[in-house]
Amino acid sequence: MNDSIDISKTASAGYVSLGELFKGFLKMGLCGFGGVAAWAHRIVVEERRWLNDKEYADILSLGSVLPGPNIVNVSVMVGDRFQGPIGSIVALGGLMAAPLAILLAMATLYDLYGNLPLVQAAIDGVAAAAAGLVIGTALKMGRRLRPTRVAIFIGCLAFLGAGILQWPLVWVVIGLAPVSLMLTVWESRR
Numbered sequence: 146m147n148d149s150i151d152i153s154k155t156a157s158a159g160y161v162s163l164g165e166l167f168k169g170f171l172k173m174g175l176c177g178f179g180g181v182a183a184w185a186h187r188i189v190v191e192e193r194r195w196l197n198d199k200e201y202a203d204i205l206s207l208g209s210v211l212p213g214p215n216i217v218n219v220s221v222m223v224g225d226r227f228q229g230p231i232g233s234i235v236a237l238g239g240l241m242a243a244p245l246a247i248l249l250a251m252a253t254l255y256d257l258y259g260n261l262p263l264v265q266a267a268i269d270g271v272a273a274a275a276a277g278l279v280i281g282t283a284l285k286m287g288r289r290l291r292p293t294r295v296a297i298f299i300g301c302l303a304f305l306g307a308g309i310l311q312w313p314l315v316w317v318v319i320g321l322a323p324v325s326l327m328l329t330v331w332e333s334r335r
Contacts, residue, residue, distance in 0.1 A: 161195055161227040163235045169193055170220050170239030180275045181216040181240070183282040189223060196223070198289045210318055216240070295328040 169188050177184040182205070190201045208218030217237065224236030258264055292300070299321055306317040 161193075163228055163232060165193070166224055166228060166232055166236045167239040169195070170224075170236045171243060173216075173220075174240045174242065174244045177216075177244075180278045183278040185216055185219055186282055186286065189219075195227070198286065202286060202290055210322070293329075293332060295325070295332045299325045299328070 173181050173184045173188055176188075185205075186201060189195050190198055196204070204219055204222050205215065208215040208222060211218050217240065220236040220240045221233040224232035224234070226232070228235065255264070302324075303317055303321055306312045306320070307314050
């Protein structure tokens with residue numbers, strides 16, 4: 146058995162074990178009420194230093210355009226990066242274990258008490274908090290990454306199409322992906 150560690154599978158802080166992957170993604174799943182993306186960035190980049198901001202942004206971007214929930218895609222890609230296919234399974238298992246148990250319990254309680262006005266008010270409050278987490282994480286990442294003019298322009302177009310005009314996200318991505326590629330190539334040649 147080869148004991149050497151593939152350098153592409155090491156974090157800036159060192160090697161990431163299967164146990165560390167599981168515990169990190171378990172924490173994300175437990176803390177990520179209303180949205181795991183903010184916690185994923187905090188845990189993967191800030192706390193554990195498995196990836197830097199650029200690496201995380203690249204993985205999150207790819208995870209966002211692939212089918213399925215982007216944080217699930219991120220867990221699979223991060224797990225694979227450090228431990229291969231087994232790492233993907235372990236990271237995904239960690240991410241989903243606690244939320245699945247909590248979801249089953251909450252669904253049972255909601256079935257019993259979901260029509261109460263107090264429960265409806267609580268759900269509205271949690272939705273507002275989740276939106277704030279997403280916006281806060283996007284602003285934090287934007288400050289650190291120092292996006293180019295092309296990236297800002299494409300981001301504004303995506304916000305306009307999906308956020309303001311309410312166009313289906315898949316069509317916004319399909320329409321903007323080639324434009325983004327062309328403008329990025331053009332900008333890099335200048």
